[in-house]
Amino acid sequence: MNTILRTIQSRWRTAAGVAVAGIAPVILAMAKTPPASAVAAAPLVAVHAPVAATAATLKPRPAAKPLARAPLTRAVDAVRAEVKRGAFPGAALAAGRGATTSLIEGVGTTTWKGATVDPERTVYDLASLTKVVATTTAAMLLYEDGRLDLDAPVSRYLPEFSGGNKDDVTIRDLLTHTSGLPAGTGVRGSTADEKLASLIRTPLRRAPETRVEYSDVGFVTLFAALEKAAGEPVEQMLERRVYGPLGMASTGYAPGADCARCAPSWQTADGTPVRGKVHDPTARALGGVAGNAGLFSTVADLSRFAAMLAGGGELEGVRVLKPETIDTFSRRQPGADNRALGWETPNADGTGAAGKSMSPRAFGHTGFTGTSLWVDPEHGTWAVLLANRTFDAHASNRIQKLRRTVHAYVTESAEEAPDSLLAD
Incomplete structure (x- = not known):
């Protein structure tokens, strides 16, 4: 943990005048602002290594056909109506098909009297979207590398995760929230390392694989196991192999209080907005870097991430993941309700975030602060919605x-x- 804390601050320094190498502009059918590559001159994170050194470079796939405009306009109107209603100060949303971004829009302000939301620059606290954009993605990479066995006991990678039935808990169990760990628990200790150790020592509530219980403790534990498997900080691996190659220059952990373009996800008792500090108390206790929450990003960055997933792990000639890896991790698991490996899938009754419109093969995740990212392979589509609904003490439901x-x-x-092209 100390290694991570020593490196995270450098991720958010401004590097004015530096462009992200190897990234072509996305296609914007409705955007009112320049594409992400045009504003990359002032990234939040350190300059990325060349793409060729971090990910496979391929011939770009043909551009997908843009989505129809009229329904997307109605989607923006729906978000605008919620802002007007007072559900949250503002939001950013993006949608597209394959590598073609057909909508990227900001609505409202970052606080009730704050700056206008800029979809290219406004940074949001992703909350539990961290579980897929960071932790699950790291698991996918290590699985591809042959360094992570999904059915191996967690203790193979994290020997301190032991006692009781813990030796029976597998990496797959953590990914599907069937480990038997509770949703949350108290965090004890005075340092980040001590607090992490206390979470890893959390006893099981029940035997593994007997029930689904969405567990932040499980994903904190998974993050620690992945770091052991990777042999380096997880966020460092993700920056080198995912965020950097995709040009996600505004994605990372712990931006800090001086992040002027961060939309606050909470405020102090006296009403002072808190910027760049994670809303989730467990991630905050761990110094802002955790497997359950802590990642920050823009809708522009996440549109590139979603487009990569919709493109079978490739975007604009840059291969991040294999198609078969995405297929493996996004398929619903037996005995895990609507859970895939890290990802959610649509509820049968349509009451979940995906609703009734997405196909059964859709996958995605949500975050408590008001964030979501969903991909529908059947339609080739994806959608990202970021809001700071927790800015007020009584978060809108x-x-x-x-x-x-x-x-x-x-x-x-x-x-x-x-x-x-979807037939290809």
């Missing part, structure tokens, strides 16, 4: 319905503008 509404409009826009 309207975000889940809004997610379903946005996803329905994205699916409708794909159906109105079918793409023959």
Whole structure:
């Protein structure tokens, strides 16, 4: 943990005048602002290594057909209506098909009297989206490398995770929230290392693989195991192999209080907005770097991440993951309700974030602060919605319905503008 804490601050320094190498501009059918590559001159994170040194470079796939405009306009209107209602100060959303971004839009402000949301620059606290954009993605990379066995006991990688039935808990169990660990627990200790150790010592609530219980403790434990398997800080590996090659220059942990373009996800008792500090108390106790929460990003960055997933692990000629790895991790697991490996899949009754419009093969995740990212392989579509609904003490619970509404409009826009390339 100390290694991570020594390196995270350098990720967020401004490097004015530096462009991200090897990244072509995305196609914006509706954007009112320049593409991400045009604003990369002032990234939040350190300059990335050349793409060729970090990911396979391939011939770019043909551009997908843009989504129909009218339903996407209605999606923006739905978000704007929630801002006007007072559900949250503002939001950023993006949607597309394959590598083609058809919508990227900011609505409202970062606080009730703050700056206008800029979809290219406004940074949001991703909350539990960290579980997939960071932790699960790291597991996918290590699985591809042959350094992570999904059915191996966690104790193979993290010997201190032992006692009781813990020796029976596998990496797969942590990914599917069937480990038997509780949702959360008290954090004890005075240093980040001591606090992490206390979480890893958390006893099981029940035998593994007997019930799904969404567990932050499980993903904190998984993050620690992945770091042992990787032999380096997880966030360092992700920067080198995912965020850097994809040009996600505004994605990382612990931006800090001086992050002027961070939308605050909470405020102090006297009403002072808190910027760049994670809302989740467990991640905060660990210094802001954790497997359950702590990652920050923009909707522009996450649109590139989602497009990579929709493209079978490749974006604009840069291969990050193999298609078969994405398929393995995004498929619903037996005995795990709607859980895939790290990812969620649509609820059968349509009450989840995906709603009723997405196909059964869709996968995604949400975050408590008001964030979500979903990909639908059947339609080739993806959607990202970022908000700071927790900025007020009484967070609005309207975000889940809004997610379903946005996803329905994205699916409708794909159906109105079918793409023959999806058959390839």
